[in-house]
Amino acid sequence: MTPGGSTLVSSDTEVLxxxxxxxxxxxxxxxxxxxxxxxxxxxxxxxRDRRSWLSRSDVEGFGQxxxxxxxxxxxxxxxxxxxxxxxxxxxxxxxDAVELARTASYEQVAELLWGQAGAAFARELExxxxxxxxxxxxxxxxxxxxxxRLKVTATLLGARDSxxxxxxxxxxxxxxxxxxxxxxxxxxxxxxxxxxxxxxxERLWGRLTAEPATPDRIAVLSAALVLLADHxxxxxxxxxxxxxxxxxxxxxxxxxxMSVASGLLxxxxxxxxxQAWLGDIGTPDAVSRVLxxxxxxxxxxxxxxxxxxxxxxxxxxxxxxxxxxxxxxxERLAIVEAATDLVRRRRSLEPNVEFALGxxxxxxxxxxxAGEAVFVIARTAGWVAHALETxxxx
Numbered sequence: 001m002t003p004g005g006s007t008l009v010s011s012d013t014e015v016l017x018x019x020x021x022x023x024x025x026x027x028x029x030x031x032x033x034x035x036x037x038x039x040x041x042x043x044x045x046x047x048r049d050r051r052s053w054l055s056r057s058d059v060e061g062f063g064q065x066x067x068x069x070x071x072x073x074x075x076x077x078x079x080x081x082x083x084x085x086x087x088x089x090x091x092x093x094x095x096d097a098v099e100l101a102r103t104a105s106y107e108q109v110a111e112l113l114w115g116q117a118g119a120a121f122a123r124e125l126e127x128x129x130x131x132x133x134x135x136x137x138x139x140x141x142x143x144x145x146x147x148x149r150l151k152v153t154a155t156l157l158g159a160r161d162s163x164x165x166x167x168x169x170x171x172x173x174x175x176x177x178x179x180x181x182x183x184x185x186x187x188x189x190x191x192x193x194x195x196x197x198x199x200x201x202e203r204l205w206g207r208l209t210a211e212p213a214t215p216d217r218i219a220v221l222s223a224a225l226v227l228l229a230d231h232x233x234x235x236x237x238x239x240x241x242x243x244x245x246x247x248x249x250x251x252x253x254x255x256x257x258m259s260v261a262s263g264l265l266x267x268x269x270x271x272x273x274x275q276a277w278l279g280d281i282g283t284p285d286a287v288s289r290v291l292x293x294x295x296x297x298x299x300x301x302x303x304x305x306x307x308x309x310x311x312x313x314x315x316x317x318x319x320x321x322x323x324x325x326x327x328x329x330x331e332r333l334a335i336v337e338a339a340t341d342l343v344r345r346r347r348s349l350e351p352n353v354e355f356a357l358g359x360x361x362x363x364x365x366x367x368x369x370a371g372e373a374v375f376v377i378a379r380t381a382g383w384v385a386h387a388l389e390t391x392x393x394x
Contacts, residue, residue, distance in 0.1 A: 146373035158251030230382030271371030274358025303355030
């Protein structure tokens with residue numbers, strides 16, 4: 001035995017490097033090191049060689065051991081049938097998400113992601129549930145952010161559902177079709193009321209802003225919901241899949257995603273920062289000065305760059321194009337355009353979807369945290385799809 005717990009083997013023993021073992025097992029190198037630290041794989045040394053090696057037979061035997069992946073859950077699948085990025089196109093079950101944003105409703109896209117294309121999405125909630133949501137929300141502090149309200153509603157929905165541990169497809173779908181309408185019902189209404197049989201986008205608009213709803217404005221919000229419904233195996237989605245892999249009920253799985261999404265570097269959290277720094281800019285002429293002051297203070301300039309696309313984020317391009325065409329405060333639209341032009345010239349960075357979402361909130365005077373609410377309501381469709389996919393292999 002050599003220092004560090006490794007075993008010295010002869011040079012005749014067939015061994016694999018850490019990288020080769022990771023390739024055999026289909027995991028990251030960091031995961032292989034985790035296996036070693038837990039004593040699941042034994043590290044070896046070769047004579048006059050300080051590097052770590054693993055026995056090929058040990059690695060192959062470990063990889064074939066029943067339940068290895070299920071017990072450790074170090075690595076999620078590299079692919080999913082729910083959504084993927086191909087040649088800078090975001091695809092939902094092989095349908096172009098940008099095209100869907102212009103032609104389909106959020107409800108239709110949710111059913112598509114759930115493998116139920118063409119199914120009816122129940123929009124109205126039972127009166128007893130609506131009353132329970134209102135009673136719960138009345139106990140929340142007046143200044144609660146929208147995401148906090150959605151979290152407690154998710155907990156309420158789970159507590160009221162006696163079938164929440166039934167992970168059959170139909171039971172999970174029944175729960176899923178309640179989530180978005182219940183989340184919308186959880187938010188205060190600064191704007192116009194809307195009939196409960198209207199689309200999620202129409203009902204959500206008046207919960208986010210006092211500005212009047214118009215067809216163009218509803219179309220932008222609907223497109224945002226569609227374009228944010230899924231983005232492959234991102235951090236919040238991995239959290240959902242991890243929860244679902246332990247047979248957590250769908251409400252708990254969605255709460256896992258919400259918790260990760262609440263981070264300021266992700267999704268709605270980043271849009272919250274974008275809305276804030278855009279709000280610091282009084283006129284288009286002040287864009288350069290305000291951004292300079294933020295950078296001097298060491299503040300992060302959220303909302304630009306998306307490493308998963310080689311060129312521009314197509315979701316942002318679509319939303320910003322639609323936003324520019326909607327009736328809105330022209331000065332605020334000019335601030336958004338000036339900010340994107342400046343960052344593009346000076347940093348060679350394109351806006352991402354978090355910037356577009358923050359810009360939507362800024363331009364239409366939406367409540368603080370509105371971007372987080374839009375992100376979570378939208379992404380719930382994708383989270384449920386990934387939970388269903390994970391449940392199916394249990």
